[in-house]
Amino acid sequence: MIRRSLPRAFSAASALKGIPLSGATINESVKEAKYAVRGAVLERSMELQRKMAAGEKLPFDKIVPCNIGNPHACLQVPLSFHREVLSLCISPNLATDHPHVFKKDVVERAKHYAAGLTGGVGAYTNSQGIPAVREEIAAFIAERDGHPARADRIYLTNGASEGVRILLTCLLRSGGKKDGLLTPIPQYPLYSASLTLLGGSLVPYHLNEGASWGVEMDNLRETLAAARADGTEVRGIAVINPGNPTGNILAEEQIKDIIKMAVDEKLVVLADEVYQANIWKEGASFSSFKKVACDMGYTGEDGDDRLQLVSFHSTSKGYFGECGLRGGYMEVHGIGAEVRAELYKLASLSLCSNTIGQLATGIMINPPKPGDPSFETFQKERDDILSSLERRSIMVHKALNELEGITCNEADGALYAFPRIRLSEKAKRAAEAEGVPADEYYCLKILDESGIVLVPGSGFGQEEGTLHFRTTFLPAEETMHETLKIMAKAHGKFMDEHRD
Amino acid sequence: MIRRSLPRAFSAASALKGIPLSGATINESVKEAKYAVRGAVLERSMELQRKMAAGEKLPFDKIVPCNIGNPHACLQVPLSFHREVLSLCISPNLATDHPHVFKKDVVERAKHYAAGLTGGVGAYTNSQGIPAVREEIAAFIAERDGHPARADRIYLTNGASEGVRILLTCLLRSGGKKDGLLTPIPQYPLYSASLTLLGGSLVPYHLNEGASWGVEMDNLRETLAAARADGTEVRGIAVINPGNPTGNILAEEQIKDIIKMAVDEKLVVLADEVYQANIWKEGASFSSFKKVACDMGYTGEDGDDRLQLVSFHSTSKGYFGECGLRGGYMEVHGIGAEVRAELYKLASLSLCSNTIGQLATGIMINPPKPGDPSFETFQKERDDILSSLERRSIMVHKALNELEGITCNEADGALYAFPRIRLSEKAKRAAEAEGVPADEYYCLKILDESGIVLVPGSGFGQEEGTLHFRTTFLPAEETMHETLKIMAKAHGKFMDEHRD
Structure with a gap:
């Protein structure tokens, strides 16, 4: 390019002082927020991808992205x-x-x-979402739960993430308040990152790995009491069911206990239910928080705000896997008109969520019915995806448990395995020498050797003194056997190279 | 629905105390944020729409949405x-x-x-956006400006609004800092609302209505100095060019002056250029801030961060008008690698912007070329839309200037007229009696009489003691004559009923 004459004396060094957007002057909360699903290991994998594209010889011939629940990127076929x-x-x-x-x-x-769409998909919709789609969603929820649902309690969002952001923006007060959210550990890091960004406190409650990653009510109550004693105004509890990264499914009794506590302690429940169509455990079924709440008599009608519950769903998971379309919704329950108007205003600041994602959400929860011309194809496509995912979940869990130093709970639901790994002192020292957490060190070494992209457990949070990683079981079924062999080889090599 | 037995004694009154999401306990910043484009007048219009649907007789037979730049809702045909x-x-x-x-x-x-899309539109993309689309955008910018542009400086977003939100999240420091943004008055209220939400200060600089809504540099410098003297850390300046709601176009000399000031005063420039394809003034043309910056020698290359500039564009305006698809991008210039990584992290928290909006952005800035099979159709469709918009802008401006008490600058660009209106003392007293600003009172009365939805000037900010409203000129051309007649009649009636 042509370099024009500079308007005044200038050196790079002097320019670095005092500019508003530098590493030193940017909003600190942004810097502090962490989002491991797209963190250092992914960065390295992109670098390796570039090297491969440039013709460099690596120990593998492709990158296998097991870091993120992105089914279509693993060649799952759309419906x-x-x-x-x-x-x-x-x-x-x-x-x-x-x-x-x-x-x-x-x-x-x-x-x-x-x-129902004046001007078609090119027009801004009602900020809360297309009324016809919200009606479809309300009908879906009513049928799923056996309790009524209302279109005016539903807000369509760009994926579930946007709903979580909007809700937390309302919940966490600004201006130096010490507001907190009970958050499961391990958790999907959207919660921790959003809390950091919004100046809220993450109040961790640990899931019990020894009991299929279940919620322990005594521990939960103690955690809450301790946080409050410490001055944190705990205002809500996040629950991910089925769990990410843990794959646990909450039984109705557990949901009931959590709801009781939320009512007693005046906590808003954020129910992240984006994996509700991914249930693998024999005999298990998904119960929504909304269903259990209504069963218990918390109707959520105007005037009944004893329980405040917000439930999230998304087009990105299930058998649909439409991550790129960014469809999703939240349903509010026991949230009064004044707050609903504020949620509407926040949504209206972005005008509306994208119309294709909105329509995709409608189609997802209202698929073809028996007798419709498209039903048979739909049924076959859906069943093929779900049964293959189930087989893959078993393959992955079994293969991981066969590896030295690794134990892995079964994935009852969702799209992930979250195995525990025991590393040698030598491995831990090597990680320390490189200045990275031991689980990240492990994931980077496995990546360098195999091309498989995992996410270190530290990105999700884990019990002190334990190490984990998360992997999806999304690689295509015909390649899964090979992928697991490559993983086993890379793992074996790592263990051999790091024996104490 | 079946009302189950309630789990414990409960009255609506007692339940209203202490719940986390109530009007009294919600984050105050959310309550304080205002977004007039979808405010009280729109609320009333939706209520009137429901009444009409229910068969109630009103003085008009349709709602005419002039409150928002939503071309397809006004039946603009997509390309x-x-x-x-x-x-x-x-x-x-x-x-x-x-x-x-x-x-x-x-x-x-x-x-x-x-x-360029592994897994097609259903997969999450790179959080910064699809590389192939970013390459297209970079080529478009380079051709438009005559200066190089780089794909790695471009971030695709859900509309331009998301880009503004992400950028301001980085710029406005949390934790009680008093960070401010120079913001034009009148302004598009995304800026004021975002500043309130993020705890920043709006530092208003007034555009000069008497000089075609131009920027006055002396005034701008005085405003900055006064805000700084008052303890506000002013860290950036927002510029909307072409202007919303004012329709002014900045000349290159004005842009140069603003850039000089931004460099001297270390301000990040936020250049909102979403109306760049909507230029109506004879002989006028659009110059981007990026072009002028490069002309002045601010290359924005790594190491040259003397000028920090972020430019926004969108699929929603121009002749494209694809609001619902939520496509857009921001280009950063003079922003170092460390901050770019933080922007990437913030984008990755929402995983990626919607893929259809991303592709729409690519197609928008890379339309068919002469010789392509689709070129002639494209050219006709585009020219029909633009020439009709131009004719409508003149019709609206002329008709408004003919109304008693109204003066209106020509719209040199963008999609709006922002006329000044002089109301009688009687009208002002009537507004006060109803507890609403006088301009909102006027807009509500016009709505009730005509079905035309305007936005009060107070939603955008206006010089103390003046009153305005914003209207789009988007109603279909064949209906425009009739719409303006209805408006004139409603206005005449209002003036007659409120004579002092």
């Missing part, structure tokens, strides 16, 4: 009905110009949405 | 090429199963994106 409806909503003329291309129920669904 | 590429990216099999449906360049573009 046909859903995609066709979306294509038609974007280009409605395709159905009129080419009447033979789309099945009847695809055309009808697209028309149904078009009728 | 064919863009929509077809998006449909094909969502359902790639359409092209193989039905080879005659799509034009060759549509298929090629969809293939180009597919090649």
Whole structure:
């Protein structure tokens, strides 16, 4: 490029002083926030990818991204009905110009949405989301739970993450208050990072690895009492069910206990239920917090705010796996009109969530029904995905438990295994010498050797003195056997090289 | 619904004490944030819409939404090429199963994106955005400005709003600092609302209505000095060019002056350039801050952080008007690697912006070229939209200036008129009696009479003692004449009923 004459004397060194956006002057909370799912190990994997692309010879021939629940990136095939409806909503003329291309129920669904969308997918919607989609979601929830649900209690969001951000923005007061959120450990780091950004305190309650990562009520109550005694105003509790990264499923009795405590202690419950369609454990089923709350008589109707509950769902997981479309919603329960108006205002600051994600959410929870032209294809696609995921969860869990120094609870639900790993003193010293946590050191070495991208347990939080990593079981089933062999080899090599 | 037995004694009154999410206990900053574009007047319009739907007789037969720049809601037709590429990216099999449906360049573009998207639109992308799209954007910027641009300086976002939120999150330090942002008055209220939410101070600099809403440098410097003397750490300046709600276009000389001041005073420039394709003034053209900065020698290369500039663009405006898809980007200039990594981390907390919005952004800035099969259609569609918008801007400005008590600067750019209105003492007293600002009172009365939704000037900020409203000129051209007649009648009635 052409270098024009500089308007005044300048040296790089002097320019580094006092500028508003530098490492030294940026908002400290941003720097402090950590998000391991896309942290140092992923950075290294991107660097290795570039090296491979540049022709460098590495010990493996591909990067296997097990760091993130991103099914389509692992070549999970999208569902046909859903995609066709979306294509038609974007280009409605395709159905009129080419009447033979789309099945009847695809055309009808697209028309149904078009009728509720003045200006189509290109217009801002109601900030809370397209009314027709919120009606569909309310019907889905009512059928799932056996209790009524209302469209005006539902807020469509760009993925579930945006809902969590909006809710925490309301919950955590600014201005030096010491507001806290009970958060499971291990947890999905969206919670820890959002708390840091918003100036809130993470109040950790530990899940019990020895009891299938269950919630221990005594421990939970003690944690709360201790945090309050310490001056933290604990205002809510986050629950991830099925668990991420742990894969545990809460029984109704456990949910009841948590709800009782939330009512007694005036805590808002944030129920992260994005894995509700990923249930693998024989005989287990998913119960939503909303269902159990209604069973217990907490109707959430106006005037009944004894229990305040906000539930999150997303298009990114389940058998849908549509991460890129950024669809999701939150349902509020026991939250009064004044606060609902504030949630609406926060949503309106971003105008609305993206319309394709909104429609994808509607289609996800209202798929083809028996007798519809698209039903058989849909059913086969869905069942193939779910049964393959279930087989893969068993393969991964079994293979990990066969490795030296590794023990792994079964994944009852969700998309991850979170094995515990015992490392030698030599490995720990080597990590210390490199200035990284021992689990991160392990993950980096496995990556360098195998191309497999794991996430260190420290990114999710773990009991003091224990080490873990998280892996998805998303690599395609036909490659899974090979991937696990590569993992076993890399692990064996690591253990051999680090014997005390 | 079935009312189950309640688990313990309960009355609505007692439950209202101490719950975490109530009007009394919610984060105060959320309550304080105001966003007028979707405020009280819009609320009333939605209520009127419901009444009409329920069969109630009103003085008008439709609501005319002039409150928000939402072109497709006013039936602006989307561009064919863009929509077809998006449909094909969502359902790639359409092209193989039905080879005659799509034009060759549509298929090629969809293939180009597919090649850069492992897992297609359903996978999370790089948190900064799809590399292939960032390359397209960099090429667009380089051609527009005559200066190089780099894909690694571009962050794709859900609309421009998300970019502004992320940037301000980095800029405004938490923990009781009194950080401020120079903000034009009148302004698009995203800025004021975000500042309130993030605990920053809005430092208002007034645009000069008497000089086509231009920026006055003396005033700007005095404002900055006064704010600093008052203890505010002013860390940036927001500029909206072309202006929202004012419609002014900054000349290169003005941009140069602002840049000089930003360099001298170490202010980050936030250049909101979402209306860059909406230029109506004869002989005027759009110059980006980035172009002028590079002309002045501020290269923004690593090491040159004398000028820190962040520019925003969006798919929602221009001739594209794709608001619902939530596409947009920010380009950073003079921002070092450490801060870029923090921006990346903040983006990664939401995993990525929606893929359809990302692709729409790519297509927007890289439309069909002469010779491409889709070019002629594209050119006609684009020119029809732009020329019609231009005619409508003149119609609206002329009609408003003919109304008693109203004066209105021409809209040189953007999608709005922001007329000044002089109200009688009687009208002001009536507003006071109803407890609303006088401009809001006026807008509510116009709405009740005509169905036209305006936004009170107080939502954008205005010089003390003056009153304004904002209206888009987006209603369809064939209805515009009628809409302006209805507006004139409602205005005349208001003036007659409020004579002193």
